[in-house]
Amino acid sequence: MRINLEEQFQAKIDAEVKIEPKDWMPEKYRKTLIRQISQHAHSEIVGMLPEGNWITRAPNLRRKVALLAKVQDEAGHGLYLYSAAETLGADRDQLFRDLHSGKAKYSSIFNYPTLSWADMGAVGWLVDGAAIMNQVMLCRTSYGPYARAMVRICKEESFHQRQGYEIMLTLCNGTPEQKAMAQDALNRWWWPSLMMFGPTDAESTHSEQAMKWKIKRKTNDELRQQFIDVTVEQAEFLGLTIPDPDLKWNEERGHYDFGAIDWEEFWRVVKGGGTMNRNRIKTRTKAFEEGAWVREAANAYAEKQEQKLKSQVA
Amino acid sequence: MKNWPLWEVFIRSKNGLSHKHVGSLHATDSEMAMENARDVYTRRMEGVSIWVVESKHITASNPEESGELFEPAQDKVYRHPTFYNLPNELKHI
Numbered sequence: 001m002r003i004n005l006e007e008q009f010q011a012k013i014d015a016e017v018k019i020e021p022k023d024w025m026p027e028k029y030r031k032t033l034i035r036q037i038s039q040h041a042h043s044e045i046v047g048m049l050p051e052g053n054w055i056t057r058a059p060n061l062r063r064k065v066a067l068l069a070k071v072q073d074e075a076g077h078g079l080y081l082y083s084a085a086e087t088l089g090a091d092r093d094q095l096f097r098d099l100h101s102g103k104a105k106y107s108s109i110f111n112y113p114t115l116s117w118a119d120m121g122a123v124g125w126l127v128d129g130a131a132i133m134n135q136v137m138l139c140r141t142s143y144g145p146y147a148r149a150m151v152r153i154c155k156e157e158s159f160h161q162r163q164g165y166e167i168m169l170t171l172c173n174g175t176p177e178q179k180a181m182a183q184d185a186l187n188r189w190w191w192p193s194l195m196m197f198g199p200t201d202a203e204s205t206h207s208e209q210a211m212k213w214k215i216k217r218k219t220n221d222e223l224r225q226q227f228i229d230v231t232v233e234q235a236e237f238l239g240l241t242i243p244d245p246d247l248k249w250n251e252e253r254g255h256y257d258f259g260a261i262d263w264e265e266f267w268r269v270v271k272g273g274g275t276m277n278r279n280r281i282k283t284r285t286k287a288f289e290e291g292a293w294v295r296e297a298a299n300a301y302a303e304k305q306e307q308k309l310k311s312q313v314a
Numbered sequence: 315m316k317n318w319p320l321w322e323v324f325i326r327s328k329n330g331l332s333h334k335h336v337g338s339l340h341a342t343d344s345e346m347a348m349e350n351a352r353d354v355y356t357r358r359m360e361g362v363s364i365w366v367v368e369s370k371h372i373t374a375s376n377p378e379e380s381g382e383l384f385e386p387a388q389d390k391v392y393r394h395p396t397f398y399n400l401p402n403e404l405k406h407i
Contacts, residue, residue, distance in 0.1 A: 023377050076354050083338045086320070092340065149337070156358070295318075302317045302342035 013214050018144040021087040029213055032206070033143055034090045036215065041081035042099045043107035046280050048074045050114040051123060059117060066163045067120060073156050080152060084145040100285045108266070109196050111274030118171055118178075118185035124164015126186075126193040126231070132157050133227050134197070142214040165234065172238045179239070186235065187243045194258075195266045197224040203263075228256050320369040321347040323354075325361035333365050341366075 005024050012019065019025055048071045055071065058064035082092055098104035109127055114120070135157060138150040171182040198220040201207055210216040218226075228247075235242050246259035269277070318340040324333035336355050341347035347366040356364070375383055391397050400407065 020377070022374060073357070076357065079339065079354050080337055086338065145337075152336075298342045298346065299317045305343065 010212075013142050013212075016214075018147065019142055020144045028209075029215075030088050032210065032213075032215060033146065034085055034088050037081055037085040037088070037146055038090060038095045038098075039105050039107075041078045041085060041095070042104055043110065044074045044078035044081060046099075046106045046110045046284060049280055049283055050110055050112070050276075051120060053114050054117060054120050057117065058120075063120075063167070070124070070160050070163060073160065077153050077156070080149040084143075084149045087145045088143075096288065100281060100288065102272075102281060105270070106280075107196060108270045108274065109192050110280060111269050111277045112189070112192055113275050115188070116181055116185060118167070118181040119189070121164050121167030121171060121182060122185035122189040124160055124162075125168055125234070126164075126189050127196070128157060128160040128164060129231060130193050130196045130227050132161060133223050133230075137216070137218045137223060140214075140217050168238055168240075172240065182238070183240050186240050190243050191261065191265075192269075194224055194228070194261055197221075197227070199263070199266075225255050228258055232256055317342050321351075321366045322369050322372060323347075323351045324365040324367070325351075325355055326363040327361050329362060333363065336360075338369065 006026060009019075009025060009029075019029075051067060051074075052071050055064065055067050058067055082095065085095065086092060095104065099106070109130075114123065132154065135150050135154050139147055139154060141147045141150065168182050168186075171178040198204060201219045201221045204220055207216065207219060211219070232242065232247065244259045246257065248257050250257045268274070272278075320338055321341055322338050323336050325336050326333045339347065339350050339354060341350050344366060348364060351364050351366050355361070387393070
């Protein structure tokens with residue numbers, strides 16, 4: 001009796017049985033997951049930078065502790081995800097090398113600059129909001145360690161979005177200048193947030209296989225629509241205008257119709273043409289290189305302790 | 315990273331419950347592993363106790379051998395209470 005491993009694997013997926021680290025899996029499944037999980041991890045780490053930029057200029061202590069805690073959380077999220085990637089056989093040092101060399105991608109949203117304090121509101125509300133939508137879906141992804149990391153991350157992510165929205169609410173209930181600052185931030189972050197969900201389903205080459213293997217449980221367009229439907233109300237509550245003249249409730253569809261996304265901008269930024277692409281990689285590489293002495297010291301100390309132990313035993 | 319072995323982290327969320335596996339991290343020694351585990355996995359008071367174990371000290375069963383490994387239990391239905399027929403009138407047994 002010939003056992004077809006691929007068929008057995010697909011049967012597990014179809015029966016909602018999770019795949020764990022040592023289980024047999026198609027090489028393409030492993031490679032796809034390593035790429036997706038490591039890119040997710042890189043996004044968390046690089047994602048610390050746009051908000052890290054404003055920690056020293058937070059308007060008060062409450063805002064400062066919240067922003068600090070959020071940025072620390074992102075570091076932790078990156079760590080959960082690097083660990084998950086390692087369960088598939090990825091080497092962490094190689095993942096860092098790929099990020100610094102530009103070979104590995106991270107979410108393109110982080111290639112945009114944070115220009116005012118109001119951006120902290122917009123980023124928390126929209127960027128984390130979009131991330132939450134994607135991550136809640138991924139809690140049901142077929143690979144066990146990735147799904148479990150997502151559950152942990154989702155628990156922590158909701159404070160991130162609430163923190164951002166609270167900032168927007170305070171600004172919108174403040175002076176006219178503050179409200180204008182909030183509107184300006186929304187204007188700059190709306191469309192890039194929609195682009196976070198990736199290309200349309202028709203343009204998304206890997207989507208079909210990712211859905212079949214239940215790596216993805218919802219398509220890009222489905223998630224993007226869900227995000228818009230949920231966020232429009234939140235913008236109305238703030239008294240802000242979403243920068244899309246074609247945004248309109250469609251009674252028949254039961255969803256909001258929305259305007260055309262500028263895919264040329266999306267690809268331009270993904271390919272390196274955004275404002276902050278080079279800066280993000282430079283900052284990450286500098287941090288890694290300047291932190292080398294810490295890693296070397298820890299290494300040297302560990303070796304010294306090992307030698308000490310050996311000479312005691314001898 | 316030389317001398318940065320992988321450690322598995324287990325957390326007991328509260329007394330009465332067992333330690334549960336929550337993930338892994340790299341550290342040079344058990345002290346660093348413990349502190350990093352505290353920093354990464356208990357930011358919201360998720361636990362009252364942490365265990366860190368170097369991954370190399372864990373022996374895991376091989377999924378490919380699951381069949382043979384777990385086979386002995388499969389046909390021993392008499393280990394389950396439902397195998398035994400007693401009248402329904404009996405209480406507390």
